[in-house]
Amino acid sequence: MARQMVLIGAGQTSASAARALRRQGYDGRITIVGDEPHAPYQRPPLSKEFLQGTADPQELWSVPPAWYAEHDVTLELGARALRIDKSNLDVVLEDGRKLASDAVLIATGGTPRRFPDVSGERILYLRTLADAGRLREYLRPGRHLVIVGGGFIGSEIAASARAAGADVTLLEAMLAPLERVLGAAIGAVCGAIHVENGVRLRCGVAVESITETAAGVVVRARDGETFEGDVVVIGIGIVPNDAIAKASEITVGNGIRVDEFCRTTAPGIYAAGDVANHYHPLYDKRMRVEHFDNASRQGAAAGLNMMGVRTRYEDPHWFWSDQYEHSFQYAGHADSWDEVVVRGSLDQRDFVAFYLQGGRIAGAFGMNRGGDIMVVKSLLAAKATIEPRVLRDDAADLGALLEEKEEPNEEAAAIEAAEREGSFTRAARSGQVREGSVRRFVVQGTEVAIARLNGTAYAVHNLCTHLACHLSSGKVEQGGLTCLCHGSIFDLASGEPINPPASRAVKTYPVREIDGHIYVAID
Numbered sequence: 001m002a003r004q005m006v007l008i009g010a011g012q013t014s015a016s017a018a019r020a021l022r023r024q025g026y027d028g029r030i031t032i033v034g035d036e037p038h039a040p041y042q043r044p045p046l047s048k049e050f051l052q053g054t055a056d057p058q059e060l061w062s063v064p065p066a067w068y069a070e071h072d073v074t075l076e077l078g079a080r081a082l083r084i085d086k087s088n089l090d091v092v093l094e095d096g097r098k099l100a101s102d103a104v105l106i107a108t109g110g111t112p113r114r115f116p117d118v119s120g121e122r123i124l125y126l127r128t129l130a131d132a133g134r135l136r137e138y139l140r141p142g143r144h145l146v147i148v149g150g151g152f153i154g155s156e157i158a159a160s161a162r163a164a165g166a167d168v169t170l171l172e173a174m175l176a177p178l179e180r181v182l183g184a185a186i187g188a189v190c191g192a193i194h195v196e197n198g199v200r201l202r203c204g205v206a207v208e209s210i211t212e213t214a215a216g217v218v219v220r221a222r223d224g225e226t227f228e229g230d231v232v233v234i235g236i237g238i239v240p241n242d243a244i245a246k247a248s249e250i251t252v253g254n255g256i257r258v259d260e261f262c263r264t265t266a267p268g269i270y271a272a273g274d275v276a277n278h279y280h281p282l283y284d285k286r287m288r289v290e291h292f293d294n295a296s297r298q299g300a301a302a303g304l305n306m307m308g309v310r311t312r313y314e315d316p317h318w319f320w321s322d323q324y325e326h327s328f329q330y331a332g333h334a335d336s337w338d339e340v341v342v343r344g345s346l347d348q349r350d351f352v353a354f355y356l357q358g359g360r361i362a363g364a365f366g367m368n369r370g371g372d373i374m375v376v377k378s379l380l381a382a383k384a385t386i387e388p389r390v391l392r393d394d395a396a397d398l399g400a401l402l403e404e405k406e407e408p409n410e411e412a413a414a415i416e417a418a419e420r421e422g423s424f425t426r427a428a429r430s431g432q433v434r435e436g437s438v439r440r441f442v443v444q445g446t447e448v449a450i451a452r453l454n455g456t457a458y459a460v461h462n463l464c465t466h467l468a469c470h471l472s473s474g475k476v477e478q479g480g481l482t483c484l485c486h487g488s489i490f491d492l493a494s495g496e497p498i499n500p501p502a503s504r505a506v507k508t509y510p511v512r513e514i515d516g517h518i519y520v521a522i523d
Contacts, residue, residue, distance in 0.1 A: 003028030010034020
């Protein structure tokens with residue numbers, strides 16, 4: 001019988017697992033089963049670029065649609081998997097078919113938490129492409145949205161609605177948006193940005209009822225205050241889709257319980273992404289997280305483990321949120337903290353807030369500080385203990401806390417007017433690009449990011465193909481170059497994206513390294 005991997009759930013996690021399997025050389029069959037009619041797509045744009053109508057349709061997909069046929073991956077779309085036979089790993093579909101498998105991945109994600117006893121055409125949630133399409137109809141001038149829940153999804157919808165010219169009332173049960181994740185003080189900064197952009201923000205509001213009327217919706221708080229709008233969007237979290245695990249007698253508890261190798265309690269069955277309650281070695285505890293980067297990286301780790309490549313999933317968690325003109329990023333996992341240390345300026349919306357537990361960084365939230373957050377990821381992985389006074393010092397080099405500071409680029413002016421060596425231009429001294437690092441240089445008027453991996457120097461165009469962030473501010477990891485803005489990873493040799501959201505390759509340039517210098521051919 002031909003070998004086959006079955007990936008249940010046609011989302012980012014399964015797409016990432018399939019890519020990892022093929023990149024690692026797995027040559028058996030791969031089948032992705034999903035109950036939506038669409039190939040795997042990225043969810044982050046649904047609350048941002050897609051709602052605002054600025055998304056490039058080609059960048060919505062987890063991988064280009066042609067990739068599946070090119071890599072012999074079968075998509076079973078509009079199909080629901082009911083259970084897994086643990087005795088032989090057959091996956092039983094709702095239509096009665098059985099898919100034989102050697103290993104199974106459950107990547108079924110989650111479903112929006114519903115407000116009890118409420119339904120109607122004007123009572124919306126945002127999780128799927130279809131949800132986003134319905135919501136987008138209301139994002140225009142003259143419409144009024146009432147959003148229940150000031151977490152990241154509610155906040156992003158509010159920002160997108162305002163960008164489209166709609167009026168917005170944002171209701172949050174706690175004292176500030178994002179308070180549960182960031183604390184009241186930092187959450188208040190995020191709330192102030194909404195107010196500055198015209199959102200009617202009300203915090204400390206406990207919603208008692210939601211009623212659909214002929215003209216719109218009425219949201220009533222427990223204190224009797226009412227809020228009227230054309231539509232209400234409810235963003236109060238998701239619940240894990242663990243029904244197939246329960247039907248298959250696999251252990252669950254706030255999601256499907258897995259170890260650091262993505263293994264469930266049933267041999268040969270794995271779980272990853274939003275549905276997985278995983279043990280994380282770095283934090284020495286269990287957690288279930290609902291972030292795009294986790295879906296991508298844990299999905300890849302699961303794929304490798306399914307084919308016997310033992311891979312511990314222990315990456316520091318990281319996610320981003322784009323709201324108005326601001327970029328929010330968070331690294332780590334701090335469900336509680338002893339102290340919050342701020343580096344930069346809250347007033348100027350340019351800072352990193354470090355959440356400390358026992359003197360160590362448990363998590364960090366950055367506003368317009370993507371470069372700092374990428375360094376924080378490395379500090380988290382190293383379990384670094386850093387004095388608060390150093391973290392507060394905005395002049396201190398965070399990178400120097402992890403490794404020796406790079407030598408200053410004393411020849412910057414000379415490099416930009418570098419002498420030619422044939423068709424190659426001298427771009428840098430070899431010592432300026434150390435192993436595992438990346439730096440920006442200008443060669444014949446072109447910005448390039450030069451990185452070193454396994455002793456070899458590579459050069460790529462400095463702008464990410466997703467949203468034109470600077471790749472030279474990124475990180476060399478997983479055999480590629482990670483963009484700090486949204487987590488896209490590019491293969492350094494080919495420029496091809498090996499992790500979304502980027503779907504287009506970045507331009508690469510030939511490199512020679514001669515007598516302690518790096519030469520790059522631009523044309």
